[in-house]
Amino acid sequence: MERTILRAHNLKKYFHTKRGVVRAADGVSFTINEQETLGLVGESGSGKSTVAYTVMGLYPSTSGELSFKDRDITDSTKKRSKTLKQDIQIVFQDPGSSLNPRRTIRQILELPLQVHNTVPKKERVDRITKLLEMVELPVDFMYKSPPAIGGGERQMIAIARAMATNPSFVILDEPTSALDVSVQAKIINKLIELQKGLNLTYMFITHDLSLMRNMASRVAIMYLGKICEIAPTSEFFRNPLHPYTQMLLSSIPVVSEQEESLKPKKIVSTGEIPSPVDVPPGCSFHLRCPRRMEICSRIDPVMVTPSKNHQVRCHLFPGAQK
Amino acid sequence: MKKKLLDIQNLEVGFTVYGGYLRVLNGVYFDMVEGEKVGLVGETGCGKTTTAKSILKILPVPPARTTCGTIFFKGKNILTMSKNEIRNIHSHEISMIFQDLTAALNPVFTIGDQLMTAIKYSNFRYGMSKREVRKKAIQALKEVQLPDAERILENYPVQLSGGMRQRICIAMALATRSTLLVADEPTTSLDVTIQDQVLRLLGALIQEKDTSTILITHSLGLVREWTQRVYVMYAGVMVETANTAELFKNPLHPYTKGLMAAVPKLTGEGIAAGIEGRIPDYLHPPSGCRFNPRCPEAMDICKKEKPPYFDCGDSHKTACFLYRD
């Protein structure tokens, strides 16, 4: 029986800037079950990173519910308990800047051990060695600094750092976007291996839908701060309902005829992605939607469930006009 | 039969650094005819940008050194051209779209300044007046489907989105009416839908002006959709080349095969294991075939001799002893 480990309901995160209110996350609701991988897909301005960082505690949420293992976590990390900090970890996007270039790998991996004091001082080198072995990196990397090693290896260190405190939930924010395909394959396989071996739950963020197809158990697609569609992976790809999903899927470059046939009919995208400061009225996607109707420019649709476990937010489906 | 526009033969380029000499390009062969769209695919560190910069002769000469080889463009060797001839090439013949957008556009000048400077210099011999240059600039922006061209001329790069900036770089590159366009990862930093738009646009413009293009990228999917012929590069060597459709149907070189397998597929069959090992250390590159330490099908000869190109069908060549026929 799968237990829900993370629950978000109508989560909002607004930023107040000189240019106006940025509605980065505007009413996001989802649940993640234990040992599952929820994929969060979206382009710039979609709010996927904001959601991840709010769950992580980098910002406090503006409103809405957010609970982890049935405990409220709407606070930022400053106010969170140490056990919570150990339990939720994050792997950042850019391996170039997620590791301090002026510190050695050993110091980087030792920090979480130091802060949480999970391991007594004399055993720390041992634990670091085990972490390095876990990500299949040579032990003498301990004395190197991030600029001396490649991007893929740096990301492995970031993963090792996240695993150092034995978390149960790991957020992966575009962990392989900056890496080559062959390196990405190694990292993704390692992540899958670790998930099975350490019973982890993942929130996986990426803009690469092909990657998502192979990594996530459920996929949620976001646009300008709201979730447009959320469904189990195979259902999501087999039967994409939202026009934005179809647009995205039809734009991805693939490497085989077989895959081409799986893509929905080509929808040419037009127009720029609006900024989250300037959200269009009604449905935020209507300006670029090839199937927009009159109602779309007036009323923002609500989430409906046209088929089992498959939710969509679009006026094309009955019930969204509430 | 169309004339050969660019012909690179046995190019060897290296860099002098602390600790020795990095032998990056180890005998690069590349050619294309007018009007072709050729892809150059390879991962980080394989030497694709070095090759591109060699074609444009913009490598910083120490520490870079070209030890061997020729780059024939329209029948003349770029490597032996004078400074004036090179400048002429830059203004009228070859243009480049760079990978790093923030580096390509100067943040302290307006778009108008930069675009008009590019147009002015590329049309030096025609001597255009300021008004003509400005008209041409607006026309270029309209060609890349940027709305409100007049206003954009007054904007600074930082005020525009990534997609718009990339389109401006394309406008700048195409406004000079060059014969050859080298596009180095032109869409890496863009969102998928914008990437699609930009490439579609680029494709249309190239078609219209009959510009030959080299598309450099690490994305196999992009190459499959946008090019007619492909070169696969690894560690400073072109390991395989073929017509695009043929390459994807029938990849021969173990590296190409490994790369294709590592790409996540929409079919959801899981992700292959990737390729063992790391890219070679250019200070001490492996002897023989540079891919041999990582090759699942390496043989004894691969460690000793550098493989030549073997013909494997119509325009399909690969540098691998497995195909010694």
Added chain:
Amino acid sequence: MRIATTAAEKPLAPGIRERIRKGWYTFSQNPLSVVGAVIIFLVVFIAFFAPFISPYPEHAGNFVDFDNASQPPGKTHLFGTDVFGRDILTRVFFGFRLSLIMGVVVISLTAPVGVTLGLIAGYKKNTWVETLIMRITDIFVAVPPLILALAVAAILTPNIFNSMMAVSLMWWPWYCRMVYGIASSLKNEFYIQSAEVTGASTLHILFREILPNCYGPVFTKVSLDMGWVILLASALSFVGLGAQPPTPDLGTMVADGGKYMPDQWWIAVFPAIAIMFVVFGFNVMGDGIRDMLEVEKG
């Protein structure tokens, strides 16, 4: 899931020798920096061993020999003698001591204070802490250095110690500003945020995460500052606020010698060249240090 069972053998210590070798390579890429380093090495050596290598060590103190006064440069006195008959070469050697000491003392006081305040202000950007620190910095920056030094000297007795205090007072804000700029830009880097979510203390973040990223600019500035402080100290001595006679101080020597220009030019010119020499050395060495400490992003 593979469980690591092998006990790790003590991995080899980092190649410190390797790092030094690489550092020297980068440094020596610029030949001018090497010239600077040689100059400074020479100056430090001279200053350190002044009593042993100067021809007339007793001339550095209270000494008069009017028979030998105002001798032009010659065999017995390479730089000539001043109006009291003191050997100028010796006094220049001892003058280096004072200059270097002033530089070291001032920078040892101001750099740590300025850097720490800059770290705190930059990290706590957009809070009252930042405002407080930076506005105080602004106040100090607004006062012209020489005026501040004169004011301090007017209140206190003119001597080396007080002039060093005066120079220090107006020196620390520049370190603060520089580090403030770096710290506030690094504040949002992923690795800082990672340290925050891990739960690292603010002290750790300031001194273990941000500070190492400031070494390059800070040490470059230290090197250039040595030159500037020496120059400023010489200026203070020139107007009589620094070392008092008979202590050999390069600035004082230039001031005293100025009265006898242009006939007995050597009394002022050699100390002036000495000042130029040492300032130049620190300046060009600073370039090399900057190259050496530059952070490679990889």
